[in-house]
Amino acid sequence: MAIRYKKKTSQREKRFMMVVILAVIIILIMVALGFLAMFGTAYYVDASLDDPAVLLHVSLSGDDIIISIYGGREVDNLVQLEIEVEGYAHVMMDVPPGAKEVVLSHAAYGVTGTRTVGVHGIFRDGKNVMLIVSSIKFT
Amino acid sequence: MILFIIMAGYLFYIHTQPAAKPVSDEYICTMKEVLYPAVDIIQSEMDNTTLSVWNAARELDGVDASDSSMNLTLLKLRRDVPISFEVGRFDENDTLIASTMKMDETSGTAKATAHYTEEELRAAGANCIISDYGQAGFGEYGVTVTAPIYDADGKYNGTLRLVINTGSLFSGLAEYLRYEYGYTIWVVQDNGLQIYDENTEEIGRNILIDPLYQTASIQNIVKNILENERGNVSYIFYDASWSNYTQTNAIWETIIPGDGMTWRLVLTDNTVQNTGEKDLSMTAEELKAFVENAYTYVNSVGKERALAEFNNPNGQFVDGELYIFAYDRNGTVLALPYQLSMVGLNRWYLEDTSGVKIGQRIIARAEQGGGYVYYLYPNPANNYNKELKLTYVMAVNDEWCIAAGIYMQNSSIAETLSEDWKERENLIRQVRNLEYLSKLEGEASVIEMIRDQKSEVYIEGLYPFAITDNGTMLADSLNPALEGTNQLGLKNSYGMSVMREAISLAKAGGGMMYNLVWDPTTMQENHVLMYIEPAENGSTYFGSMMILE
Numbered sequence: 001m002a003i004r005y006k007k008k009t010s011q012r013e014k015r016f017m018m019v020v021i022l023a024v025i026i027i028l029i030m031v032a033l034g035f036l037a038m039f040g041t042a043y044y045v046d047a048s049l050d051d052p053a054v055l056l057h058v059s060l061s062g063d064d065i066i067i068s069i070y071g072g073r074e075v076d077n078l079v080q081l082e083i084e085v086e087g088y089a090h091v092m093m094d095v096p097p098g099a100k101e102v103v104l105s106h107a108a109y110g111v112t113g114t115r116t117v118g119v120h121g122i123f124r125d126g127k128n129v130m131l132i133v134s135s136i137k138f139t
Numbered sequence: 140m141i142l143f144i145i146m147a148g149y150l151f152y153i154h155t156q157p158a159a160k161p162v163s164d165e166y167i168c169t170m171k172e173v174l175y176p177a178v179d180i181i182q183s184e185m186d187n188t189t190l191s192v193w194n195a196a197r198e199l200d201g202v203d204a205s206d207s208s209m210n211l212t213l214l215k216l217r218r219d220v221p222i223s224f225e226v227g228r229f230d231e232n233d234t235l236i237a238s239t240m241k242m243d244e245t246s247g248t249a250k251a252t253a254h255y256t257e258e259e260l261r262a263a264g265a266n267c268i269i270s271d272y273g274q275a276g277f278g279e280y281g282v283t284v285t286a287p288i289y290d291a292d293g294k295y296n297g298t299l300r301l302v303i304n305t306g307s308l309f310s311g312l313a314e315y316l317r318y319e320y321g322y323t324i325w326v327v328q329d330n331g332l333q334i335y336d337e338n339t340e341e342i343g344r345n346i347l348i349d350p351l352y353q354t355a356s357i358q359n360i361v362k363n364i365l366e367n368e369r370g371n372v373s374y375i376f377y378d379a380s381w382s383n384y385t386q387t388n389a390i391w392e393t394i395i396p397g398d399g400m401t402w403r404l405v406l407t408d409n410t411v412q413n414t415g416e417k418d419l420s421m422t423a424e425e426l427k428a429f430v431e432n433a434y435t436y437v438n439s440v441g442k443e444r445a446l447a448e449f450n451n452p453n454g455q456f457v458d459g460e461l462y463i464f465a466y467d468r469n470g471t472v473l474a475l476p477y478q479l480s481m482v483g484l485n486r487w488y489l490e491d492t493s494g495v496k497i498g499q500r501i502i503a504r505a506e507q508g509g510g511y512v513y514y515l516y517p518n519p520a521n522n523y524n525k526e527l528k529l530t531y532v533m534a535v536n537d538e539w540c541i542a543a544g545i546y547m548q549n550s551s552i553a554e555t556l557s558e559d560w561k562e563r564e565n566l567i568r569q570v571r572n573l574e575y576l577s578k579l580e581g582e583a584s585v586i587e588m589i590r591d592q593k594s595e596v597y598i599e600g601l602y603p604f605a606i607t608d609n610g611t612m613l614a615d616s617l618n619p620a621l622e623g624t625n626q627l628g629l630k631n632s633y634g635m636s637v638m639r640e641a642i643s644l645a646k647a648g649g650g651m652m653y654n655l656v657w658d659p660t661t662m663q664e665n666h667v668l669m670y671i672e673p674a675e676n677g678s679t680y681f682g683s684m685m686i687l688e
Contacts, residue, residue: 057508136508
C-alpha cells in the first residue's frame with residue numbers, strides 16, 4: 001500500500017498565503033466601504049427624509065429664509081437649526097420650544113440664482129440630522 | 140330588439156333636449172350695435188399689424204443678415220405690435236437667421252413652422268399671409284403674420300414673421316364686452332379651428348370635427364356660421380359651468396386678418412347667471428393654513444394617496460370654491476378636483492386675460508419654496524367673471540407643488556383691467572420701447588429717460604424702471620429714492636419677493652405679473668400689473684408698472 005505523504009508547507013509559503021488573504025480581505029473591506037459611502041449615506045439621508053424626525057418647509061421672502069415647522073416625532077427635542085445655502089457660510093438658529101417658524105433675516109442678502117438649501121436639526125441629545133434639502137430659486 | 144331599444148333611447152334623448160326659442164329682431168339689433176364696433180376694433184388692429192409687418196419687411200429688403208440694423212428693425216416692429224410674441228427673419232430655406240429672441244447655438248438650425256413658396260408670397264400681393272392658429276417654434280400659441288423679403292436685385296430672399304398672441308388680441312375686448320354688456324365672444328377660422336374663446340379649453344379645437352361639438356344641431360349651427368359671412372342663430376349648448384345646457388343667441392361678422400384667412404367673430408349672450416352660491420370669506424392666513432394642512436397630509440400619506448384625495452370633489456380638501464390643486468414643475472396638472480378632465484394636461488402656456496401666465500407664476504413661486512401669487516381667474520360665484528385670485532403655493536419637493544386660492548372680493552380691480560385693456564398694450568409698448576432705445580442709443584441714455592417725466596418714453600399712468608440681475612435699481616420712476624439700492628430684499632405685506640420674482644420672470648424671457656408694491660405718493664400698497672423684459676445685454680431688465688386701484 002502506498003503511503004501518501006502530505007506535502008509539507010514551508011513557513012515561507014504560509015506567510016505568503018497569509019499576506020495574500022489579508023490583502024484580499026482589505027480590498028474587500030475597501031470596496032464595501034466605498035459602496036457604503038456612495039449609496040449608504042444617501043440611503044441614510046433618504047430614509048431620514050422619508051420619515052422626517054421633524055417636518056420642515058423652506059421658502060424665501062425678500063432676503064429672508066423662512067423655515068416652517070410642522071411637527072414630527074422628534075419636534076419636541078429640536079433645539080437648533082443649521083441652514084446651509086450652497087456657496088455660503090452655514091447659519092445656526094435657536095428654535096424656541098413650540099416654534100412654528102424660524103425666520104433667518106437677511107440670510108439671502110445678495111444671493112442670486114438657484115441654490116440648494118439644506119437644513120439640519122440639532123436635537124437635545126446632540127444628534128445632528130439633515131431634515132430637508134430644497135432647491136430654491138433666489139432669482 | 141336591441142335596435143328597437145337603441146332607437147327608443149335616441150328618440151327619448153332628442154325629445155327631452157330643450158329646443159331653442161326664437162328671439163326678436165329688436166334683440167338681434169341690440170346685439171349688432173355691440174358686435175359691429177367690436178369687429179372694427181379687431182379688424183383695425185389686424186390691419187395695423189399687417190401693415191407694420193409689411194413696412195418692416197420693406198425696410199429689410201436688400202439688408203444683409205449680418206447688418207446690425209436688422210435687429211433694430213425687428214425690435215422696432217415688436218415694440219409697435221404689443222400683441223406680438225416674437226419676430227423672426229428667415230432665409231429662403233425657412234431657416235431662422237435673426238430674431239428678437241436671444242439667438243443661441245440651436246437657433247441657426249431652427250425652421251419656420253409653416254412653409255410658403257415664393258409664388259404664394261407673390262400671389263398675396265402687398266398683403267401678409269396669416270397662418271393657422273398653432274404652436275410657434277418657441278412654444279407659444281398664436282397666429283403668424285408673414286411677409287416676403289427681397290434682396291437688392293429684387294430676388295426673393297426669405298421672410299419676416301411675427302407671431303401674434305391671439306389671447307392678447309381678443310381678451311381685452313372680450314372682458315370689456317362682458318363687463319359692459321354681459322356678452323361673450325368666440326372666434327373661429329374659416330376652416331373651423333377656434334382661435335379664441337373665454338373658455339380656454341375650447342381654443343385650438345376644430346368645431347367641425349371635435350367630439351365636443353358632434354350633435355346634429357350644433358353641426359348645423361357651425362356650418363351656418365362657417366358658410367355665411369354674417370348672420371344670427373340660436374342654439375342650445377353648455378353654459379360656462381359646463382354642467383347645464385342653456386340657450387345661446389349668437390350673431391357673427393367676418394374679419395379678414397390678412398391673405399389666406401378669414402375669421403368669424405361670434406358674439407353670444409350666454410353669460411351664466413349668478414349661481415347664488417355664497418362667496419367664501421377667508422383671510423390670507425386661513426388660506427395659507429389650508430394649504431399647509433395639505434402639505435402635512437402629503438408628507439404623511441405619500442404623493443399617490445394625496446393626489447387621489449385632492450382630486451376627490453367630495454374629499455376633505457374641497458370646501459365649496461376652495462380646493463387644493465397641484466402641478467408638477469413642468470406645468471402638468473396633477474390635481475384639479477372640479478376639472479378632472481384637465482389632470483395630465485399641460486398648462487404651461489395658460490394665460491389670464493391680462494397676459495399673466497398662470498401656471499408659470501405658480502411654479503415660479505414654488506421655485507422660491509412657496510408663497511402668495513396673484514392672477515385673474517373666472518369666479519363661478521360671480522357669473523364666471525374674471526377676478527383677481529390670491530393663491531398660496533407650497534413646493535412639496537423639487538418636482539411638484541400644491542396650492543389653493545381665494546378671490547379678492549375686490550371686483551374693482553378686474554373692472555379696472557377690463558376698461559384699461561388698451562393701457563396694458565401701452566405697458567408692453569413702453570417696455571419694448573426701452574429695449575429698442577437701449578439698442579439704438581445705449582443703456583445710459585434710456586436710464587436718463589426713465590428718470591425724466593418729460594422724455595419720449597413717458598406715458599401717463601405708467602411707471603417704468605430698470606434693474607440689474609443682482610437686484611440693483613438703476614432707475615425707478617415710481618420711487619426714485621430706491622435708485623442705486625439693492626432691491627432683492629423688497630417684499631410686500633404678503634411676503635411676496637417683488638423684485639426677485641420680477642428678475643426671475645425677466646431672466647425667463649419676460650412677461651406680465653401682478654404684485655403689491657409700496658407707493659410713496661399715496662403711502663400705501665397698491666396692486667400693480669407689471670411687465671418686464673431683459674435688455675439686450677441680458678443683465679439689465681426694463682420694466683413698467685400700471686397701478687390698478
